[in-house]
Amino acid sequence: MILLDVGAADGRPIYGQIGDRVKFAVASGVLRPGEMVPSVRELSKQLVVNPNTVARAYRELQTEGLLEAVRGTGLQVADGAVERCKAARKEFVRDRLRSAIDDARGTGLDPAEIETVLHEEWARGKAAANGAAGRGA
Amino acid sequence: MILLDVGAADGRPIYGQIGDRVKFAVASGVLRPGEMVPSVRELSKQLVVNPNTVARAYRELQTEGLLEAVRGTGLQVADGAVERCKAARKEFVRDRLRSAIDDARGTGLDPAEIETVLHEEWARGKAAANGAAGRGA
Amino acid sequence: MILLDVGAADGRPIYGQIGDRVKFAVASGVLRPGEMVPSVRELSKQLVVNPNTVARAYRELQTEGLLEAVRGTGLQVADGAVERCKAARKEFVRDRLRSAIDDARGTGLDPAEIETVLHEEWARGKAAANGAAGRGA
Amino acid sequence: MILLDVGAADGRPIYGQIGDRVKFAVASGVLRPGEMVPSVRELSKQLVVNPNTVARAYRELQTEGLLEAVRGTGLQVADGAVERCKAARKEFVRDRLRSAIDDARGTGLDPAEIETVLHEEWARGKAAANGAAGRGA
DNA sequence: GTGGTCTAGACCACC
DNA sequence: GTGGTCTAGACCACG
Numbered sequence: 001m002i003l004l005d006v007g008a009a010d011g012r013p014i015y016g017q018i019g020d021r022v023k024f025a026v027a028s029g030v031l032r033p034g035e036m037v038p039s040v041r042e043l044s045k046q047l048v049v050n051p052n053t054v055a056r057a058y059r060e061l062q063t064e065g066l067l068e069a070v071r072g073t074g075l076q077v078a079d080g081a082v083e084r085c086k087a088a089r090k091e092f093v094r095d096r097l098r099s100a101i102d103d104a105r106g107t108g109l110d111p112a113e114i115e116t117v118l119h120e121e122w123a124r125g126k127a128a129a130n131g132a133a134g135r136g137a
Numbered sequence: 138m139i140l141l142d143v144g145a146a147d148g149r150p151i152y153g154q155i156g157d158r159v160k161f162a163v164a165s166g167v168l169r170p171g172e173m174v175p176s177v178r179e180l181s182k183q184l185v186v187n188p189n190t191v192a193r194a195y196r197e198l199q200t201e202g203l204l205e206a207v208r209g210t211g212l213q214v215a216d217g218a219v220e221r222c223k224a225a226r227k228e229f230v231r232d233r234l235r236s237a238i239d240d241a242r243g244t245g246l247d248p249a250e251i252e253t254v255l256h257e258e259w260a261r262g263k264a265a266a267n268g269a270a271g272r273g274a
Numbered sequence: 275m276i277l278l279d280v281g282a283a284d285g286r287p288i289y290g291q292i293g294d295r296v297k298f299a300v301a302s303g304v305l306r307p308g309e310m311v312p313s314v315r316e317l318s319k320q321l322v323v324n325p326n327t328v329a330r331a332y333r334e335l336q337t338e339g340l341l342e343a344v345r346g347t348g349l350q351v352a353d354g355a356v357e358r359c360k361a362a363r364k365e366f367v368r369d370r371l372r373s374a375i376d377d378a379r380g381t382g383l384d385p386a387e388i389e390t391v392l393h394e395e396w397a398r399g400k401a402a403a404n405g406a407a408g409r410g411a
Numbered sequence: 412m413i414l415l416d417v418g419a420a421d422g423r424p425i426y427g428q429i430g431d432r433v434k435f436a437v438a439s440g441v442l443r444p445g446e447m448v449p450s451v452r453e454l455s456k457q458l459v460v461n462p463n464t465v466a467r468a469y470r471e472l473q474t475e476g477l478l479e480a481v482r483g484t485g486l487q488v489a490d491g492a493v494e495r496c497k498a499a500r501k502e503f504v505r506d507r508l509r510s511a512i513d514d515a516r517g518t519g520l521d522p523a524e525i526e527t528v529l530h531e532e533w534a535r536g537k538a539a540a541n542g543a544a545g546r547g548a
Numbered sequence: 549g550t551g552g553t554c555t556a557g558a559c560c561a562c563c
Numbered sequence: 564g565t566g567g568t569c570t571a572g573a574c575c576a577c578g
Contacts, residue, residue, distance in 0.1 A: 050556070
């Protein structure tokens with residue numbers, strides 16, 4: 001099973017995307033406190049990314065207190081991580097949507113037309129999600 | 138009046154943001170074909186950005202055929218630019234919203250909650266725009 | 275003038291030693307808020323160390339809020355850095371002395387003998403410092 | 412009674428710390444020539460450390476001639492070990508104190524202030540030792 | 549010139 | 564096997 005996946009280059013650093021993915025996984029309960037995260041080498045293979053990049057992502061999560069090192073064994077999700085990850089996730093979503101909307105408004109395009117596009121894209125995303133769920137069932 | 142404004146470090150290169158702003162200005166009719174764009178020096182001062190960065194943005198707009206050099210005078214908006222800029226703008230808006238929505242969905246957050254946030258942020262943006270319009274009147 | 279110097283491999287990571295040196299320099303007033311620190315490349319040459327290692331040290335100082343990036347120019351000492359660096363320095367000194375003393379006690383060596391050695395080494399260090407100062411004057 | 416104890420990650424390898432502890436125990440007479448040292452398994456349990464790590468410490472003590480294998484029984488303290496361990500201990504203490512003092516001086520902190528801290532920490536260590544002795548009595 | 553990111557690959561200590 | 568550190572060198576965006 002593929003636990004984590006990073007999208008194409010969307011400008012954000014890869015190590016940041018990896019960090020976010022881990023947070024989301026913790027927030028969603030896919031990764032639970034006490035559980036080990038994939039090893040640096042394994043995840044780097046899975047994502048086709050340099051081990052250093054994964055290591056950097058993990059290091060930052062460690063300094064944030066979300067991950068804990070177990071000597072010679074790996075890294076595990078810290079105890080209080082779930083709540084903080086949930087908060088971080090919602091913050092992330094809100095920021096992302098807000099900046100997209102602000103950018104759209106900033107173009108000078110008619111707000112009504114923006115709203116139309118917004119609804120279209122929301123519906124498209126929902127349909128895609130349902131389709132995926134349907135195929136999965 | 139501030140014709141162009143570039144946001145803080147949102148990851149995208151500044152010269153790209155500047156290029157987009159020019160396109161949007163053309164699409165909105167703020168900048169008309171035949172009109173001169175601000176000089177590199179002027180715009181770089183206005184945006185508190187290095188002149189090289191503005192020059193690069195203009196250079197790329199020239200290679201896209203959206204701007205034309207007028208010898209010894211500066212750069213003017215090309216003739217067929219409006220339609221292409223309008224198309225580019227709508228494309229930009231759609232891409233931006235779609236990727237934001239996809240990213241939000243990718244976090245595993247409950248879609249209903251995402252939709253709530255989406256509505257909140259849309260309303261917030263609308264209110265801010267009205268407020269700005271009101272202050273302008 | 276050599277602003278910073280890292281000692282031989284004393285077990286601690288080099289990037290940590292570099293970070294400490296910067297903090298000490300700030301605490302001592304050698305580096306003042308608003309001043310630029312040596313560039314990554316320059317310092318890496320000076321210390322005969324890989325640029326990445328210096329970059330890592332600087333990055334951590336940035337996340338600690340002690341250094342601020344000035345786009346395309348370099349890194350400068352942050353405003354409130356002096357106080358925090360002074361505190362960090364004293365903490366560092368105390369930790370270092372305490373652990374050394376604890377380790378010495380942990381060996382089971384007669385406390386009186388430890389104290390003798392302690393006085394000898396303190397005197398030796400003082401003499402060396404004076405000698406250096408004398409030569410410098 | 413806990414014969415040996417290894418501190419938290421102080422940067423030095425654990426197997427080295429264990430080796431030192433054995434040497435100190437020999438120097439202090441806690442472990443006498445001809446006496447058996449704890450088995451790898453027993454000591455690894457006591458220290459909550461991987462058996463390999465203890466084994467490595469013992470191996471190095473063997474190559475230094477401080478421990479001798481007794482076929483089918485274990486490892487015993489070698490005959491001439493006491494003197495060498497005493498010397499090593501004093502060397503260790505001196506090195507440790509000197510490097511700590513040098514490091515403290517290297518920070519640029521006022522020597523008088525360093526001396527104050529030094530006295531405080533020395534007193535603190537002495538008090539702690541007395542307290543432990545008191546509790547033991 | 550500046551820092552930031554990423555890759556590739558090495559060595560170490562520990563399990 | 565694990566993570567941590569370091570080196571070497573590349574490319575990018577920006578000044």
